[in-house]
Amino acid sequence: MSTQNRINQLFEKKQNNIFSVYFTAGYPDLNDTVPTIQLLEQNGADLIEIGMPFSDPVADGPVIQQSSTVALKNGMSIKKLFEQLENIRESVNIPLILMGYVNPVMQYGVEAFCQKCQEVGIDGLIIPDLPLNVYQEEYQTLFEKYGLHNILLITPQTSDERIQEIDNASSGFIYMVSSSSTTGIKNKASDFHVDYFERVNQLSLKNPRLIGFGISNRETFDNACKYAAGAIIGSAFVKALDQKLTLEERISGFVKTVVSPA
Amino acid sequence: MKYQVDKKGYYGEFGGAFIPEMMHPNIEELQQKYMEVINSYNFRQDFIQLLKHYVGRPSPLYLAKRLSEKYGSDIYLKREDLNHTGSHKVNNTIGQILLAKALGKKRIIAETGAGQHGVATATVCALMGMKCVVYMGALDVERQAPNVKKMRMLGAEVIPAVSGNQTLKDATNEAMRDWIRNPVDTHYIIGSVVGPHPYPDMVTQFQAVISEEIKMQLDEHIGREYPTRVIACVGGGSNAAGAFYHFLENEEVELIGVEAAGKGVDTSETAATLTLGNVGVLHSSRSMLMQTDDGQIVEPYSISAGLDYPGIGPLHAHLCKTHRAKYLWATDQEVLDAALELTQLEGIIPALESAHALAALKKIELKPTDVTVINLSGRGDKDMETYLSHFGY
Numbered sequence: 001m002s003t004q005n006r007i008n009q010l011f012e013k014k015q016n017n018i019f020s021v022y023f024t025a026g027y028p029d030l031n032d033t034v035p036t037i038q039l040l041e042q043n044g045a046d047l048i049e050i051g052m053p054f055s056d057p058v059a060d061g062p063v064i065q066q067s068s069t070v071a072l073k074n075g076m077s078i079k080k081l082f083e084q085l086e087n088i089r090e091s092v093n094i095p096l097i098l099m100g101y102v103n104p105v106m107q108y109g110v111e112a113f114c115q116k117c118q119e120v121g122i123d124g125l126i127i128p129d130l131p132l133n134v135y136q137e138e139y140q141t142l143f144e145k146y147g148l149h150n151i152l153l154i155t156p157q158t159s160d161e162r163i164q165e166i167d168n169a170s171s172g173f174i175y176m177v178s179s180s181s182t183t184g185i186k187n188k189a190s191d192f193h194v195d196y197f198e199r200v201n202q203l204s205l206k207n208p209r210l211i212g213f214g215i216s217n218r219e220t221f222d223n224a225c226k227y228a229a230g231a232i233i234g235s236a237f238v239k240a241l242d243q244k245l246t247l248e249e250r251i252s253g254f255v256k257t258v259v260s261p262a
Numbered sequence: 263m264k265y266q267v268d269k270k271g272y273y274g275e276f277g278g279a280f281i282p283e284m285m286h287p288n289i290e291e292l293q294q295k296y297m298e299v300i301n302s303y304n305f306r307q308d309f310i311q312l313l314k315h316y317v318g319r320p321s322p323l324y325l326a327k328r329l330s331e332k333y334g335s336d337i338y339l340k341r342e343d344l345n346h347t348g349s350h351k352v353n354n355t356i357g358q359i360l361l362a363k364a365l366g367k368k369r370i371i372a373e374t375g376a377g378q379h380g381v382a383t384a385t386v387c388a389l390m391g392m393k394c395v396v397y398m399g400a401l402d403v404e405r406q407a408p409n410v411k412k413m414r415m416l417g418a419e420v421i422p423a424v425s426g427n428q429t430l431k432d433a434t435n436e437a438m439r440d441w442i443r444n445p446v447d448t449h450y451i452i453g454s455v456v457g458p459h460p461y462p463d464m465v466t467q468f469q470a471v472i473s474e475e476i477k478m479q480l481d482e483h484i485g486r487e488y489p490t491r492v493i494a495c496v497g498g499g500s501n502a503a504g505a506f507y508h509f510l511e512n513e514e515v516e517l518i519g520v521e522a523a524g525k526g527v528d529t530s531e532t533a534a535t536l537t538l539g540n541v542g543v544l545h546s547s548r549s550m551l552m553q554t555d556d557g558q559i560v561e562p563y564s565i566s567a568g569l570d571y572p573g574i575g576p577l578h579a580h581l582c583k584t585h586r587a588k589y590l591w592a593t594d595q596e597v598l599d600a601a602l603e604l605t606q607l608e609g610i611i612p613a614l615e616s617a618h619a620l621a622a623l624k625k626i627e628l629k630p631t632d633v634t635v636i637n638l639s640g641r642g643d644k645d646m647e648t649y650l651s652h653f654g655y
């Protein structure tokens with residue numbers, strides 16, 4: 001894969017405290033997708049995961065479930081999302097990743113989907129219910145053809161052997177799920193499995209890691225950053241969007257609770 | 263062996279294990295061990311003994327004389343309604359609880375729609391002294407209050423699923439999330455031939471006792487081990503899979519599954535997945551499902567909560583695609599008529615689900631020399647309120 005990919009560029013440039021944010025496309029309002037991405041970049045995000053809402057998100061907790069339901073009611077779909085992202089690269093430079101479940105991608109058509117991702121400037125994909133073996137057998141060729149990194153997950157229960165396997169199959173970074181849980185909010189760093197983070201760090205993996213699931217505030221973010229190249233905040237950010245302020249106020253206000261201004 | 267699951271867990275193009283990484287250790291353990299465990303001598307002994315002395319198997323194969331007279335053709339009923347807990351569901355929960363014990367699990371989770379699978383799970387957990395948590399859509403908790411009380415009396419914790427439409431699909435989502443949060447000591451007893459490999463095959467193996475008995479019992483009745491056809495209702499498809507299993511390779515036997523059409527296949531209130539759905543991934547397997555063009559799952563509807571599911575087991579998607587089995591549908595009204603007919607001709611009140619299979623009698627041609635077996639998957643006790651509100655007794 002070419003090193004032109006913005007994900008690789010980011011990790012070359014920055015090895016610590018990478019601040020990555022997830023939000024659900026089309027939430028709280030259908031047309032909030034693009035301004036949210038722009039405002040996140042302006043407020044210091046290093047990487048953004050754009051959630052493609054699905055009716056049955058089994059790996060997600062209540063906050064992202066709820067935002068997905070609202071986004072779908074608002075009329076969000078993959079087709080709509082690509083329309084919204086059509087000119088995103090005119091205003092946004094940081095890496096963008098699409099995150100969602102495999103069924104809507106299948107219905108869109110896997111190749112058409114990958115092609116469109118490349119067209120609008122998407123750098124990678126996270127599809128939690130696309131397991132490693134199916135990816136390798138049916139999807140990898142297409143992802144690579146269109147310059148897309150497949151971001152795979154590991155959890156506290158993933159064996160060392162399988163982590164190595166996932167590392168070999170990865171090209172962008174590895175998504176390290178913080179604990180045995182669906183997405184959600186944890187407020188204390190003591191909820192994390194530090195021994196698991198340390199175990200993974202001793203494996204000398206070729207890919208950098210970002211820690212996600214449960215990261216919600218400065219304490220949990222800073223703690224996660226001690227053990228990986230950075231961390232991903234999802235539910236806590238999505239929850240913060242649900243306030244009666246301007247989008248700009250909500251986003252800058254939230255970012256300040258997690259990272260100090262650069 | 264055209265209809266067996268392959269090494270990767272597929273029936274033709276259907277099946278597989280589209281699981282998030284969080285479920286990988288549990289699913290991999292099951293995939294690697296289920297065959298060895300369920301074929302072991304100790305497991306077979308325990309399974310057979312419990313089915314015999316606890317469930318009350320073999321369930322009778324009953325020649326329904328007055329029903330046969332009416333249709334001018336011999337009709338046998340496989341009486342799964344006479345099992346302990348009132349349906350075929352218990353065959354699977356006995357099998358899975360023994361498997362869970364063999365794997366050293368301490369805690370059981372399950373999803374349920376009408377509550378039949380939930381009750382069957384709570385029952386075997388009481389039997390084995392295991393902790394039991396059942397997820398049930400909040401709407402179903404209200405609609406099926408007696409089964410909720412039964413589960414609680416049996417010692418299970420019933421957790422209402424408040425996401426989505428608050429029915430079976432959402433209960434399944436919640437059970438999967440529970441398993442993600444509790445990856446070490448918990449086994450998930452899925453209630454039908456759905457979910458990631460190895461569940462579809464594993465549940466089929468446990469339900470296959472139905473067709474194994476049908477073969478032996480037919481031999482006694484008619485001196486031949488196979489009928490002209492077997493008919494079963496299909497939600498996820500476990501009772502049908504069990505009733506078809508030992509006839510799959512005998513292409514002389516016609517296999518008919520009956521889906522729930524709800525208010526009709528030309529309305530949006532239906533659950534006829536094979537008639538209306540297309541290929542997709544739900545609950546970790548690739549099969550047929552009811553969805554929008556954008557790949558969002560469509561909420562199903564049926565008068566019977568047990569068939570109210572937007573997907574179908576991958577085995578049935580394969581049998582349908584290869585034309586090995588034929589899938590018909592029956593509307594709520596046809597089902598109510600069929601239930602009343604059986605009740606008044608034979609003195610058997612069927613479950614609403616099972617009445618779908620009975621309704622097929624009016625949709626096929628029956629020759630006088632035919633032998634038809636209908637799998638009567640459950641009894642109607644749980645459906646009395648629905649029946650009474652329609653028939654007004």
Ligand SMILES: Cc1ncc(COP(=O)(O)O)c(C=O)c1O
Pocket residue numbers: 349350351375376377378379453454455495496497498499500501502567568569613615616639640641
């Ligand atoms: C009596 C009865 N029959 C059939 C079903 C449908 O399940 P399956 O299609 O897996 O047999 C149910 C489910 O609750 C049931 O209770």
